[in-house]
Amino acid sequence: xxxxxxxxxxxxxxxxxxxxxxxxxxxxxxxxxxxxxxxxxxxxxxxxxxxxxxxxxxxxxxxxxxxxxxxxxxxxxxxxxxxxxxxxxxxxxxxxxxxxxxxxxxxxxxxxxxxxxxxxxxxxxxxxxxxxxxxxxxxxxxxxxxxxxxxxxxxxxxx
Amino acid sequence: xxxxxxxxxxxxxxxxxxxxxxxxxxxxxxxxxxxxxxxxxxxxxxxxxxxxxxxxxxxxxxxxxxxxxxxxxxxxxxxxxxxxxxxxxxxxxxxxxxxxxxxxxxxxxxxxxxxxxxxxxxxxxxxxxxxxxxxxxxxxxxxxxxxxxxxxxxxxxxxxxxxxxxxxxxxxxxxxxxxxxxxxxxxxxxx
Numbered sequence: 001x002x003x004x005x006x007x008x009x010x011x012x013x014x015x016x017x018x019x020x021x022x023x024x025x026x027x028x029x030x031x032x033x034x035x036x037x038x039x040x041x042x043x044x045x046x047x048x049x050x051x052x053x054x055x056x057x058x059x060x061x062x063x064x065x066x067x068x069x070x071x072x073x074x075x076x077x078x079x080x081x082x083x084x085x086x087x088x089x090x091x092x093x094x095x096x097x098x099x100x101x102x103x104x105x106x107x108x109x110x111x112x113x114x115x116x117x118x119x120x121x122x123x124x125x126x127x128x129x130x131x132x133x134x135x136x137x138x139x140x141x142x143x144x145x146x147x148x149x150x151x152x153x154x155x156x157x158x159x
Numbered sequence: 160x161x162x163x164x165x166x167x168x169x170x171x172x173x174x175x176x177x178x179x180x181x182x183x184x185x186x187x188x189x190x191x192x193x194x195x196x197x198x199x200x201x202x203x204x205x206x207x208x209x210x211x212x213x214x215x216x217x218x219x220x221x222x223x224x225x226x227x228x229x230x231x232x233x234x235x236x237x238x239x240x241x242x243x244x245x246x247x248x249x250x251x252x253x254x255x256x257x258x259x260x261x262x263x264x265x266x267x268x269x270x271x272x273x274x275x276x277x278x279x280x281x282x283x284x285x286x287x288x289x290x291x292x293x294x295x296x297x298x299x300x301x302x303x304x305x306x307x308x309x310x311x312x313x314x315x316x317x318x319x320x321x322x323x324x325x326x327x328x329x330x331x332x333x334x335x336x337x338x339x340x341x342x343x344x345x346x347x348x349x350x
Contacts, residue, residue: 023321026229027328030222037218044212064302109338111301114250116342118176131178132211135343139215142338145301146222146331152303153327156310157320 008035012067012151017158031150038143039075044136046129049079051099052140054089055106059144061090062110068148101127106141164252164346166276168259168269171252171346172204179207189213196220208343219335226328233318233325236265240288241295241326242333243272247280248296251337253346258333287316291326298330 009031010018021028037043039052047055053076060068069090076086085094092107094100101124108115124134164171180189182201192213193200197220200206209216227238239262246255259276263269275282280296290312297305305327313323 017324020320020324024225024229024232024324024328026225027222030218030225034218034222037214042214044215046212062301109342113338113341116176120342121176134177135209135211136215138339138342139209139212139219142335142342143215143219145338146335149298149303149331149334150328152305153298153324153331156305156307157324157327159307 007032008071009147009151009154011071012065012147013154013158014067015158017154017156020157021154031147034143035147038140044132044139046133047102047136047140050076050081050085051102053079054081054085054094054099055102055137055140056144057086057089058092058103059106059110059141060148061092062107063144063148065148065151068151098127098129101129102137105137109138109141110145164348166247166252166255166259168256168263168273168276170349171256172349173253173340173344173346175204175208175344177208177211177343179204180210181207185210186213192217192220204344205340209339223332223336226325226332229325233322233329234265236262237287237291237326238329239265240272241291241329243275244280244292244295245299245330245333246337247276248299249333249337249341251333251341253340254333254337256346290316294323294326295330298327299334 007028009021009028039056043052053072057069057072057076060072073086073090076089088094089103092103094103105120105124108120121134124137129137182190185193189210193206193210196206196216197203206216239258242258243255243262246258255276259272263272271288275284280292284292294305294309294313297303297309310323313326
């Protein structure tokens with residue numbers, strides 16, 4: 001693809017609101033650094049790369065964000081996810097029990113974080129997620145809640 | 160089950176449901192991330208829990224500081240008000256307590272905030288705070304419902320697009336922060 005912007009938010013918004021975002025360069029840079037820290041090569045080794053991008057795809061679908069669904073369908077495929085896994089994640093589902101547990105936890109973070117409890121964390125641990133992995137999936141879902149609101153806002157202000 | 164704490168400006172402490180790191184077991188990278196994150200991070204269970212994913216914590220802290228502590232654009236008090244309204248919507252008693260105190264300090268208006276915590280999001284507010292609360296809670300919803308009418312209400316208060324973005328960035332940041340505070344532990348009254 002020619003001239004695909006490196007800035008992830010710009011890819012999500014098609015460049016809407018880019019001039020307004022450029023007024024706060026420190027925030028824009030920290031947003032892009034967050035994308036790398038949560039979903040890039042330097043992100044937590046306690047979740048698989050395909051797991052992370054499939055969870056991101058599900059969270060994008062729960063936010064009804066078509067641009068993000070397209071982005072994370074592509075990145076999940078690049079991380080090795082199968083077509084069947086990508087189709088399931090777009091519906092918020094997974095066959096693999098560990099991935100299903102990660103998605104169930106991400107769904108609670110997305111819609112009803114106040115429903116969390118020690119028992120909810122135990123469900124992740126029982127599915128084979130390490131303590132570092134519990135923190136990593138929580139950070140991932142919480143970060144996406146930030147990113148998808150930032151994208152919504154730029155589309156709104158740039159309209 | 161611990162006693163439910165209402166929205167309050169009292170000092171609370173946050174107890175982890177995970178297994179916070181102890182400093183002696185932290186790597187040099189983890190110590191550096193804690194030191195950059197917050198002056199109290201090395202003694203706070205929240206940061207000692209999050210430092211299990213040091214890359215994520217560092218990114219979160221740099222973004223948080225870039226949004227909330229920037230001296231240009233929307234006033235700090237208004238970012239804190241938006242953060243408090245969203246924390247109330249999401250049920251984050253701990254976040255609401257911290258950012259209600261910060262609003263009170265920066266706006267020099269504790270009575271309005273105490274009434275807001277006691278009465279709830281529907282409380283009658285001055286027009287500007289009403290517009291901020293409505294925008295914050297609409298952007299905080301999943302999926303977000305913030306629309307042109309919210310933006311127009313803020314512009315009618317004299318806000319520029321950049322200042323509206325500053326408020327929105329604070330809301331986005333607390334979509335992140337509320338979810339960590341709510342899902343990895345719980346508040347209790349400070350002893």
